Amino acid sequence: MIIVMKAQATEEQIQHVKEMIREMGLIDHPIKGSELTVVAAIGDDRKKDSNALEQAPGVDRVVPILAPYKMASLETQPERTLVRISDECVIGGKHIPVIAGPCSVESEAQILESAHAVRAAGAHALRGGAFKPRTNPYCFQGHGEDGLKMLAAAREATGLAIVTEVLTPSEVDVVSKYADCLQVGTRNSQNFKLLEACGKQPRPVLLKRGMAMTIDELLQAAEYILSMGNPNVILCERGIRTFENHTRNTLSLSAVPELHQRTHLPILIDPSHGTGHARLVGDMARAAVAANCDALAIEMHPDPEHAWTDGAQSVTPAALTEMMGTLKRVAEAVDRSV
Amino acid sequence: MIIVMKAQATEEQIQHVKEMIREMGLIDHPIKGSELTVVAAIGDDRKKDSNALEQAPGVDRVVPILAPYKMASLETQPERTLVRISDECVIGGKHIPVIAGPCSVESEAQILESAHAVRAAGAHALRGGAFKPRTNPYCFQGHGEDGLKMLAAAREATGLAIVTEVLTPSEVDVVSKYADCLQVGTRNSQNFKLLEACGKQPRPVLLKRGMAMTIDELLQAAEYILSMGNPNVILCERGIRTFENHTRNTLSLSAVPELHQRTHLPILIDPSHGTGHARLVGDMARAAVAANCDALAIEMHPDPEHAWTDGAQSVTPAALTEMMGTLKRVAEAVDRSV
Amino acid sequence: MIIVMKAQATEEQIQHVKEMIREMGLIDHPIKGSELTVVAAIGDDRKKDSNALEQAPGVDRVVPILAPYKMASLETQPERTLVRISDECVIGGKHIPVIAGPCSVESEAQILESAHAVRAAGAHALRGGAFKPRTNPYCFQGHGEDGLKMLAAAREATGLAIVTEVLTPSEVDVVSKYADCLQVGTRNSQNFKLLEACGKQPRPVLLKRGMAMTIDELLQAAEYILSMGNPNVILCERGIRTFENHTRNTLSLSAVPELHQRTHLPILIDPSHGTGHARLVGDMARAAVAANCDALAIEMHPDPEHAWTDGAQSVTPAALTEMMGTLKRVAEAVDRSV
């Protein structure tokens, strides 16, 4: 890190900062500039809480230099991570799998119909929520383990792997028992106890970016899972919260190349939550593929008008089928496949 | 809610929307305007997931009319809620208690010294974290139950009530056993399982606003706790995430009067997280009192330069003592007391 | 618009709102719901300042229903606008022109070299700033009319049409004399006097979205130009300001389909300002084409390391040439051409 001193900082204050740096086990290296002095602190400060240095007299601010994550970094692991959810759904290579399905598992019939539609459209895995995080306490909260069983039945019927959300550490085991991939939702992206629990079970984890999470914080959240022993993390950009009000969130596709330049972990794009409106999903899915994402998650419902949750952003089976065709063409144009 | 039709919507499409409204158990009431038609849906739609209506052909958008919370609403309960943490720390009346203390419980000596400083400064309760949510997995995660015991010892020594954070449902019981008030942090503000668990235990809950949470979502999060049977919720504004980079967060003080006009629950301001810099805390604390907040939480550390966590935003005991004096004067100016 | 009354609003207060609506020349239509009353105001209220209604006693809020623009609306003009900058640069049809060039015109040699590189890469028009809006008053402010002459010489040499920025009404004439298309920058997107002046001259206008501008406000800014008699407006998404800090701005590609569903005006994407880093521009340009944009603006400099302005986001001639090849492939995949 670099400690920027105030222009009027005294020699004594600079000396004090140098001592504080040494106390932290780092090497101090002051540089006197034309206007002010900065003190570089040399060494690995990533496991230190260095913002307290700002309180030392004469300090203007502390500028971190090293990225705050290690295992997730491309510098630590230069080869790309391949996450295998099933034979047809391996994320991180040339093939871009599409995970599709309804927001919620509503009934056995609905999830079965959805799974058949996903299979017919040529998508590669089934998504659907059994444990639902709902902003409104009075709304449908999911069928719980019964929902997981319905998902398992749909897998049985179609061969599609299952991706489903887990909300709390005590439910990790049951979700892990049924699912092929666990999803950590945007509201739980810094639920560190849940991240740790996901890091200790064997299934891949689809980690959604929080609504107000920076790229660095997303990689630190992934680091929680990685550092517990689970290397199979898929990062998901699903829109961030901004002043823009024509969409539910603002899908930030530049996160794809940025993350590819920082981490070896694969990046999935969720254009359904990223826009909140079915009428925008197709264009954003195509854009995501052109931006070089590694996978897509698309909300699809057999009857969006009557979906119990997230109906506005769910596409129909027909729209998904048509979308798959155009996604394949765009993928080829960037030397990938869908 | 109001369903706004597109200008070119057909009679048939309007008819279909009317039927969908009736299916939901609501009464449809179409209004033909000069440019387009809107259809009002009459009845309590707060427990319905109505955004799927957007998918009906000819619909432009769905505009909710009713607030999405009930028990938290001033319309449901016009009298203000008084939350009693201890005899000297009752929140929601004319008196504005100050809860102060370090970010983390570091040792028995440190928390004891902190508690004595809080008492000497004239503040009304002690805060300190035993279970710490850390963005970086390699940083100090708190002393856990040992930390709770140190807090209890500090209460024993000073008589100050204790406010401390809980991170996950399985730890609610142990925190509830030691603490006088449970804190739910900003990263857990939509950890609905944790909110439910807090709603089922007897201690008051200090609920922090999420970094990207709207006022409506904050009140819905409170509703989770209220609807489980715990009426003692204190809402906390602690800064939201914006483009502004001179502070860690942007403290939105207009949340105070806005919340007072929407809910009977008391509002606490946390200027420490709200700014991230000790040098801004005093002015923002005074502003919060002038804005009519009901309580304050101030991070104070006996030695901020060496604080294990959040050192940059912690004030010294001397600064707290001086601040208490000016807070009292501002409080009097708005017919309150500190 | 819809006026939402408070739950406890009296009959008299509702009556007063009805009268205010009639005073505005609109028709009032109250609807009593189960929880509260709303009053619809029927008629074209787009030219009225109706937010004062919020002040009437008993009113909770005012919800606008009609879009606040008219001429820019797809409902007013269902056929797409084609903006012709030159024979090879017509924006709004199947072909997606690429406008490329340096941020600033630095010298005759530099802009000539740039123009030849743009032509060689197969792009369709030349951009370059002669009047530069600089955040820092001490930085290079552009060569002014001399820069315009250098641009004209580059057009002479290569046949490429010229797009260049205008900063203030008094310079509209001189810029209009040399340029084929005027650019209004993001910091001037609500400089209404400039918009009016651009609306009164004959050249097409490339209107950049403000950093904090909603879609509705962008269309209202376009309306200023349209209503002055100039129908040739190209809307430009160039990134909005958010908390995200890995990019200079957050490029919001969902603006493309959203705008296409609201307006007949063509949409250009600027991935250079949208990201701020040359290393992200290619992926975002490809994503923009896949999202169905109508044109692209790419900052290219013969020697980015030594660019006087915006060097970090300028690609090299070689990178532009390679990019054009991939853009063509992506365009074909979505039935467009580049």
Place this chain on the structure above:
Amino acid sequence: MIIVMKAQATEEQIQHVKEMIREMGLIDHPIKGSELTVVAAIGDDRKKDSNALEQAPGVDRVVPILAPYKMASLETQPERTLVRISDECVIGGKHIPVIAGPCSVESEAQILESAHAVRAAGAHALRGGAFKPRTNPYCFQGHGEDGLKMLAAAREATGLAIVTEVLTPSEVDVVSKYADCLQVGTRNSQNFKLLEACGKQPRPVLLKRGMAMTIDELLQAAEYILSMGNPNVILCERGIRTFENHTRNTLSLSAVPELHQRTHLPILIDPSHGTGHARLVGDMARAAVAANCDALAIEMHPDPEHAWTDGAQSVTPAALTEMMGTLKRVAEAVDRSV
């Protein structure tokens, strides 16, 4: 500035960066850390466009160290600037003047009535717009010079100094002729030609922060005015644009102490635009005073329900009178006066 190299940067790449730094007339100073190398560039780089350095091979990013403004800096001028608009309205000292009045000058009678109300309430200057920047081209655009004459008549009648907005360089002279202080609005905060024109005339300038402007950018905008020879700049925080939707903007009061720690220029708070709702203005005005602001601007209208513009955020004369009383009390509590 500090150039952070990538971990895998070669010696040759570091050498190249050192040469580029020398080319810029700065001194290079490399520091080899445990993980990577940084190169400090010593010297005043504030007038250089250094972001192009990011393009050099092996560079990860460029970190600026010096603040990008000079004349506005507290380091350049340690004593506070006092801006004198009139005898009773001097901004920057212990007294906190209140500037009040309607958003728009609607008629001679209206502005006269307003001025008398401002005087009666005990406020210190009159605000009112003659040239109005309107988002919607079809809404009232102000009475222009006739409006300025009405303002002058109101000054004549009450002795109150006049603060009014200027929109474009060509109108600076006429506004400067009538007004005691020129206002530059939020949408023109980076209209650099207007800032320059305001810097060349003799009246004080009230510079509003842009909706998406950082503190550094605000001070650079002020620097445009200062560097043209006009030292009398008042900075105005009037709310920034965020995701928060209960207010028109998010009033960021922490800008007050932050600016006081960076600049000698006085800070005015505009709680009317900062909230957008009259019902929130009083609490935010009191909070602003407690936060140590140097002046306030309050929108007041004799009949807010019928205000032509910004009715929702205008308080009544009675509310202003009452507010002045409470502001005085809060000011005393922080050793200031109103």
